[in-house]
Amino acid sequence: MANRFISEMGLPKSIANVFAARNVKTAKDALSLTEFELMELLDVGLAEVTSAVAYISEMVCPPFETALSLLEQRVQNEHLAGHLPTRLKGLDKALCGGIPFGVVTELVGPAGIGKTQFCLKLALLASLPTSYGGLDGQVIYIDVESKFSSRRMIEIGSKSFPEVFYREGMAKEMAGRILVLQPSSLPEFTDSLQQIKVLLLQNKLKLLIIDSMAALVSGEFEQTNNPRQHPLAWHISFIKSLAELSRIPIIVTNQVRSQTHGDSLFSFQHTVGANCQRYLKIAKSPISPPLQFCFEITASGISLLSDDGVEVSGPQINAIHSHGHSAIIHCSDTC
Ligand SMILES: Nc1ncnc2c1ncn2[C@@H]1O[C@H](COP(=O)(O)OP(=O)(O)OP(=O)(O)O)[C@@H](O)[C@H]1O
Known part of the structure; x- marks a missing residue:
């Protein structure tokens, strides 16, 4: 000026x-x-x-700004920054639109609870054409434990979005947008992240999923428990910087851990009769109070039994260990 x-x-x-x-x-x-x-x-x-x-x-002289205009700009930026709707009505409402762009969202829960099922659905949603509410882009799915199932993904897609999947060539086109990487070691994972940075700069990537992060080092870290010595410390900050740089949503799954040993604060499995109830909880979100939803897994993937979240209080929600991401979606079950 x-x-x-x-x-x-x-x-x-x-x-x-x-x-x-x-x-x-x-x-x-x-x-x-x-x-x-x-x-x-x-x-x-x-x-x-x-x-x-x-x-x-x-x-x-730079034009002066009123508090109102600053607030309006902020709302506008947040709107532009966007969200990936999960199509789980209650969850999207609580998260102000879905999984936020530009930050890392951690999905934690015990084995078999449905983290991968959730990720498969998100990958499909990001690859859907925009006319169907998707992001119309590429997805990178880092499948650390070789659990990715294209058959299950097609099943979820055809049951959830039949109108898209039965359009000629559409299923093939969407499947072609989801790139699955299966690093078998930490150095390979590091290489994958470096390659992703290049793709991000080309602006084609709309979603990055890492399923699961902890599996890369399972067991190694339990003895030290010092965040600075964590073998994934570099990777975690690199992934956060990727999210900020690219403004895309990044999902990282992890096995949940309680800060108290023996999981006395946070019980994951109760045997009460024959009924198995799964819960999806939002924890440590900057925009939502801790909420809990009952969910089930069917052929079409995860669906909420009720869109009305129940507020969770007490020490349980704070006892969930995370790497300090923007929000945690936590899944647990009561069997
Ligand atoms: N076609 C299907 N119909 C109904 N439920 C299914 C179907 N496919 C998988 N499931 C459910 O999904 C569960 C497995 O979920 P998922 O693989 O997402 O677990 P996870 O949390 O990722 O576990 P891990 O940490 O071991 O990877 C199974 O226990 C089963 O109940």
């Missing part, structure tokens, strides 16, 4: 020419001098100098 040329500011020609003739070209040149210095240099009266300085200042 300070380097704007006075000749291009629309000052009356008579005074603009005087500035030019004395080599006072930019706003900075003019505003660095006092009014008396300008009077002497330009050889004009105080009134003319004062009005020219006021005009130049107004032209280069």
Whole structure:
């Protein structure tokens, strides 16, 4: 702003020419001098100098913002930053639209609870055409434990979005957008992340899923428990920076751990009769209180039994260990 040329500011020609003739070209040149210095240099009266300085200042001064306009900008940015709707009505409502872009969302729960089922559905949703509410983009699915099932994914897709899947070639096109990487070691995982950064720069990638992160180092970290010595410390901060850089949603799954040993605070499996009840909980979200939803897994994937979340209180929700991401969606069951 300070380097704007006075000749291009629309000052009356008579005074603009005087500035030019004395080599006072930019706003900075003019505003660095006092009014008396300008009077002497330009050889004009105080009134003319004062009005020219006021005009130049107004032209280069950043416009002021009201608290209201700042708030409106923030809401607009958040809207543009976006969310990937999960199509689980209650969850999307609680998360203000779905899985947020630009941050890492951690999905934690015990083995077999449905984390992978949830990820498969999210991958499909991101690859759906925008006309069907998807993101119409590529998905990278890092399948650490080789549990990815394309057959199950097609089953979920055809039951959830029959109108899309039965359109000719659509299932094939969507499946072609989901790239599955299966790193078998930590160095291979590191290489995968580096490759992803290149893809992100090409702007084609709309969702990154890592299922599961902890499986890469299972057992190794339990002895140290010092975050700085965590073998995935570099990877975790790299993934967070990828999310911020690309503004895409990143999902990381993990086995849930309680901060108290023996899981006395957070029980994952109760045997009460023959009924098995699964719960999906939102924890440590900056936008939602801790909420719990009952869910089931059917041929079409995960569905909520009720869209009304029940607020969770007490030490349980804080006892869930995470890597400090924006939100945790936690799954547990009562059998
Ligand atoms: N076609 C299907 N119909 C109904 N339920 C299914 C179907 N396929 C899988 N499931 C359910 O999904 C569960 C497995 O879920 P998933 O593989 O997502 O677990 P996970 O939390 O990822 O476990 P892990 O941590 O071991 O990877 C099974 O226990 C089963 O109940």
